[in-house]
Amino acid sequence: MTAKGRITLVHLYPREMSIYGDLGNTRCLAARIRRHGYDCVVHDHHPGMPWPEQAHLFMGGGGQDSGQSRVQDDLAVNADRLRGLAADGVPMVMICGMYQMFGHAFITHDGVELPGLGILDVTTRGQSTRMIGGIVLDTDFGQVVGFENHSGATVLGSGQAPFGRVVVGHGNNGTDGTEGARAHNVIGSYLHGPILPANPAVADALIAAAAEVATGRSFEPEPLDDSLAEQARTRQIARLRKTG
Amino acid sequence: MLRTSAAILAGKAVRLAARRRGGGSALPGLVAERIDPRLLATALGGVTGGIVVVSGTNGKTTTTKMLAAIIQAHGRRVFTNPTGSNFTRGVISALLGQVGVTGRLAADVAVLELDEWHALQFAKVVAPTHALLLNVARDQLDRFAEIDTTARLLTTLGQATTDLVVLNRDDSFVARIAPALPDGIQVRYFGVDPDIADQVPALHEADVRFADGYAVPPPTPRDGLLHPADARVFSVRCGETVVGPITLRQRGLAAMINATAAVTMARAVLGSSFHPRLATDALVRVAPPFGRGEVIDVDGQPLELVLVKNPAGFTVALSTYGDEPVSTMVAINDDYADGQDVSWLYDVSFESLRGPGVAMTSGVRAYDMALRLDYDEVPVQEVQPDLEVALGRFLTAYPAGPKRIFCTYTAMMTLRRMLAARYDLPDFGEDAP
Ligand SMILES: [Zn+2]
Numbered sequence: 228m229t230a231k232g233r234i235t236l237v238h239l240y241p242r243e244m245s246i247y248g249d250l251g252n253t254r255c256l257a258a259r260i261r262r263h264g265y266d267c268v269v270h271d272h273h274p275g276m277p278w279p280e281q282a283h284l285f286m287g288g289g290g291q292d293s294g295q296s297r298v299q300d301d302l303a304v305n306a307d308r309l310r311g312l313a314a315d316g317v318p319m320v321m322i323c324g325m326y327q328m329f330g331h332a333f334i335t336h337d338g339v340e341l342p343g344l345g346i347l348d349v350t351t352r353g354q355s356t357r358m359i360g361g362i363v364l365d366t367d368f369g370q371v372v373g374f375e376n377h378s379g380a381t382v383l384g385s386g387q388a389p390f391g392r393v394v395v396g397h398g399n400n401g402t403d404g405t406e407g408a409r410a411h412n413v414i415g416s417y418l419h420g421p422i423l424p425a426n427p428a429v430a431d432a433l434i435a436a437a438a439e440v441a442t443g444r445s446f447e448p449e450p451l452d453d454s455l456a457e458q459a460r461t462r463q464i465a466r467l468r469k470t471g
Numbered sequence: 472m473l474r475t476s477a478a479i480l481a482g483k484a485v486r487l488a489a490r491r492r493g494g495g496s497a498l499p500g501l502v503a504e505r506i507d508p509r510l511l512a513t514a515l516g517g518v519t520g521g522i523v524v525v526s527g528t529n530g531k532t533t534t535t536k537m538l539a540a541i542i543q544a545h546g547r548r549v550f551t552n553p554t555g556s557n558f559t560r561g562v563i564s565a566l567l568g569q570v571g572v573t574g575r576l577a578a579d580v581a582v583l584e585l586d587e588w589h590a591l592q593f594a595k596v597v598a599p600t601h602a603l604l605l606n607v608a609r610d611q612l613d614r615f616a617e618i619d620t621t622a623r624l625l626t627t628l629g630q631a632t633t634d635l636v637v638l639n640r641d642d643s644f645v646a647r648i649a650p651a652l653p654d655g656i657q658v659r660y661f662g663v664d665p666d667i668a669d670q671v672p673a674l675h676e677a678d679v680r681f682a683d684g685y686a687v688p689p690p691t692p693r694d695g696l697l698h699p700a701d702a703r704v705f706s707v708r709c710g711e712t713v714v715g716p717i718t719l720r721q722r723g724l725a726a727m728i729n730a731t732a733a734v735t736m737a738r739a740v741l742g743s744s745f746h747p748r749l750a751t752d753a754l755v756r757v758a759p760p761f762g763r764g765e766v767i768d769v770d771g772q773p774l775e776l777v778l779v780k781n782p783a784g785f786t787v788a789l790s791t792y793g794d795e796p797v798s799t800m801v802a803i804n805d806d807y808a809d810g811q812d813v814s815w816l817y818d819v820s821f822e823s824l825r826g827p828g829v830a831m832t833s834g835v836r837a838y839d840m841a842l843r844l845d846y847d848e849v850p851v852q853e854v855q856p857d858l859e860v861a862l863g864r865f866l867t868a869y870p871a872g873p874k875r876i877f878c879t880y881t882a883m884m885t886l887r888r889m890l891a892a893r894y895d896l897p898d899f900g901e902d903a904p
Contacts, residue, residue: 246609251817251846258846293619361811374812419814424842455845455854459838462856466835 232442233266234434235281239325240290240298241271247376249288249322251421252430256286259430263449265438274301278308282317284437285309289323289377289419299341302328306344313346318412318436320429322422326407326415327351327379347408347415348384349399361467362396362418364406368428370394372463373418381417383408390416395467412436425460427453511596513574514566520547520579521740522597526590526628527605527645528621529784530729532760533721534605535584537733537753542580544753545741550578562593580740587624594631602632603736605729607644608783609815618644626651637661637736640687640694641668647685660687661735663728664696664708695735697727707734714747714754721759722775725787730754767890769866774874774890778883780810782818788877789823798869799824801844802834802858802882809879813839821847828852830869833861834882858885 238245238253245253253269260267270279274297290298302309313319321329330349333341357378364371371391380400383389389399390407398406399417407416414429416422423430435446515522525535539551552565562583570576585593593599607622622644629636629648636652639645640662649658662668690696692710699705705727706715714734719726733754738745759765767774779785805811813836821844828850832840837856844851852868855861865874878886890896 247812248814248817251814251843254817254846258848291619359811374814376812419812421814421817424817424846425839455838455842458854459836459842462838463836 229264229266231263231265231447232438232444233268234260234283234437234441235268235270235279236260236284236286236437237270237272237279237282239272239285239287240274240294240301241288242273243294243297244290244325245288246290246294246323247288247374247419248421249286249419252286252288252320252322252423255421255423255427255430256284256434259427259451260434260437262451263431263434263438264447265441274298278305281441282312283441284433285312285317285319285321287319287321287325287329289325295324295328298328302344309344310346313411313413315440316412316436317440318433319346319414320423320433321347321413321415322419323377323417326417327381329413329415330381330408331384333379346413347410348387349381349408349415350384351379351381354378354380358397358401358417360396361463362398362406363394363464363467364391364396364398364418365394366391366429368426368432370460370464371418371422371426371429372460372467373416373420373422373425375417376419377417381408390414425456425463427451427456509596510563510574511566511593514570514576515581515597517575518550518578518581521600521634522581523583523601523603523736523740524590524593524599524628524632525582525584525603525605525736526587526625527603527639528587528608528781529787530605530725530732531584531586533726534603534729534732535582536760537730537757538603538736539582540753540757541733541737541750542582542740544749545737545744545746547579547741548577549580549582550576551582552584587621587628590628591624591631594628599628599632600634601637601736601740602629602635603637603732604629604639604645604648605732606639606642606783608781622648629656632656635659635739637732637739639732640690643685646687649687650685657739659693659695659735659739660690661695661728661732662697663731664698665690667698693735693738695731695738697731699724699727705730707731709735709738712738712747714750717751717754719754720757721764723764723788724790725784726759726764767894767896769874769890769894770870772871772873774866774876776883776887776890777875777877779877779879782815785816785819785877789819789821796827797873797875798830798865799827800831800833800861800865800874800876801829801840802861802876802878802886803832803836803840804834804879804882804885805836806881809881816840816843821849824849831855831861831865833858834879837861858882859889862886862889 236256257267257269327333328343329346330343330351331345332343332350334352336353359376362373362375375396382400383405388409389405390409393404393406438446525531539549543549552562604625607618609618626648629652635657637659638648640660696708698708703718704716706713734750765776777788779788805813825848829844830852832851832854837854841851841854
């Protein structure tokens with residue numbers, strides 16, 4: 228083990244909830260954790276499997292409807308655990324379908340209310356039209372770029388902070404200019420792309436929190452060469468701002 | 472009848488005009504379809520030897536070409552949509568070139584490539600006698616949003632077929648269509664021989680595939696099984712009947728599997744007239760469809776253009792070519808035809824390129840591709856978004872060895888045009904992605 232310590236990254240439901248390249252977030256986090264000089268263990272958590280003994284950072288992605296129904300029971304079983312970890316400051320990044328399930332509820336087209344974990348104060352309603360396209364946000368981590376692809380329209384509770392403000396794109400619901408939600412060290416967002424590789428500032432913020440949880444010391448980063456990510460990010464932002 | 476003739480004449484006129492402009496292949500079909508939606512039914516009404524629909528996510532164009540070639544080699548007149556325009560209108564456009572004003576097509580068998588959605592639209596007008604269902608993969612085009620939705624479309628297509636359905640035994644989403652088919656429809660399977668399946672790399676994308684298992688029955692002599700001998704040579708075995716040995720002009724395992732599918736369907740269509748020798752001879756002559764492993768001679772060295780459009784296809788392409796010493800370029804655009812969301816690149820593992828590295832990434836998303844490779848620890852020599860500059864530098868920097876360019880659809884169109892201008896290549900029709 229390296230002197231800095233070991234961070235365990237848990238990918239929640241990689242088979243069911245990892246569509247449109249969300250796996251790239253796990254690849255990115257693991258690579259950056261190692262490049263920052265920490266050991267990284269990636270734990271894939273599947274429905275019905277025992278809960279991992281160590282968990283310092285969580286990633287969850289989008290899925291098909293069939294995928295969501297497959298993980299619902301496991302999520303309910305582990306709901307208290309996840310709520311406790313979130314309250315303790317364990318960092319989590321939840322994309323699209325898992326973002327919705329981290330909210331209070333998802334209300335389907337026909338009015339059926341499916342309860343969520345309530346870690347984020349958001350409610351999502353199913354819609355018939357999809358919100359698809361490139362998206363740019365202003366966030367506390369600087370401008371963030373990605374690709375959204377969702378039919379659910381999400382509304383924030385009164386005290387709930389968004390993850391970002393929409394510069395180009397639809398965001399939570401296409402009307403109020405917000406995107407995603409943030410509470411404790413939990414980020415919920417609709418951004419695929421995937422979100423983390425091209426936005427390393429967000430990735431490192433999650434890793435910094437995870438390092439503290441894992442080691443009890445503050446994050447000791449290494450200088451990384453992010454010039455490729457910087458080029459990819461700024462070029463895409465410039466294109467999207469020009470066209471859309 | 473009058474209406475049909477009017478439709479055909481109108482369509483033919485547009486077709487001629489479109490050709491003069493060098494335009495796309497779907498417009499004339501659109502015009503004719505508007506005038507007579509029954510045009511397809513009329514035209515195909517006289518085709519008595521089988522109306523075969525080929526559908527699935529990957530390999531439609533290749534498989535359709537192979538199947539048409541095998542049936543033609545048996546002396547049948549085949550109507551097919553050779554441009555890879557896999558929408559209903561593309562079929563009508565192709566029809567217009569071949570029917571007289573009576574609207575009847577002079578063909579014995581129709582072999583039609585249709586994407587999952589258009590296959591269903593087609594089946595509403597003309598019931599296919601045979602359906603060949605290849606695979607279900609998430610396509611980056613996001614046309615159907617979900618892999619389960621795509622699988623349901625193929626199931627409905629199978630149910631709309633009147634005589635016989637050929638299914639991929641190795642794709643659980645396709646194999647499990649069998650129990651959903653009505654009684655009286657024959658089912659045959661193609662696939663890799665189960666005895667050697669473990670020697671063949673995984674062919675179906677690993678992410679988000681969890682169809683409930685369906686136990687495929689053991690192979691019968693009517694099923695086609697792939698037996699690779701080495702990286703280039705294989706045979707297809709159907710009980711005692713052996714087709715091969717075959718060396719295709721198109722390289723790679725995916726093409727071998729397409730050939731296995733085509734042979735299985737050809738036997739079903741041709742019945743006792745099927746002859747293994749004729750099938751082998753036809754298959755070895757089939758030229759790779761545009762962008763599917765086309766090899767261009769560049770100053771005495773082979774340059775291969777490989778179209779990549781979804782994780783499954785890219786993964787198979789990499790496992791096919793992985794261990795050869797070759798200079799590699801990757802060109803990624805994000806127009807509609809390429810898929811605007813480049814996320815899918817993160818569902819492909821590029822670890823096989825770690826040793827040799829990648830000489831150049833290009834296209835609008837050149838930096839995103841380089842970043843993707845960086846996260847798999849694959850060294851990248853140069854990043855150049857401009858395709859023309861990138862191609863020039865790639866060709867001059869690596870004059871001495873074989874080269875390969877993995878590219879998305881519009882990047883391929885651009886590169887192919889540039890290469891055609893430099894090396895005086897024949898023109899290609901514009902295939903749909
Ligand atoms: Zn999504």
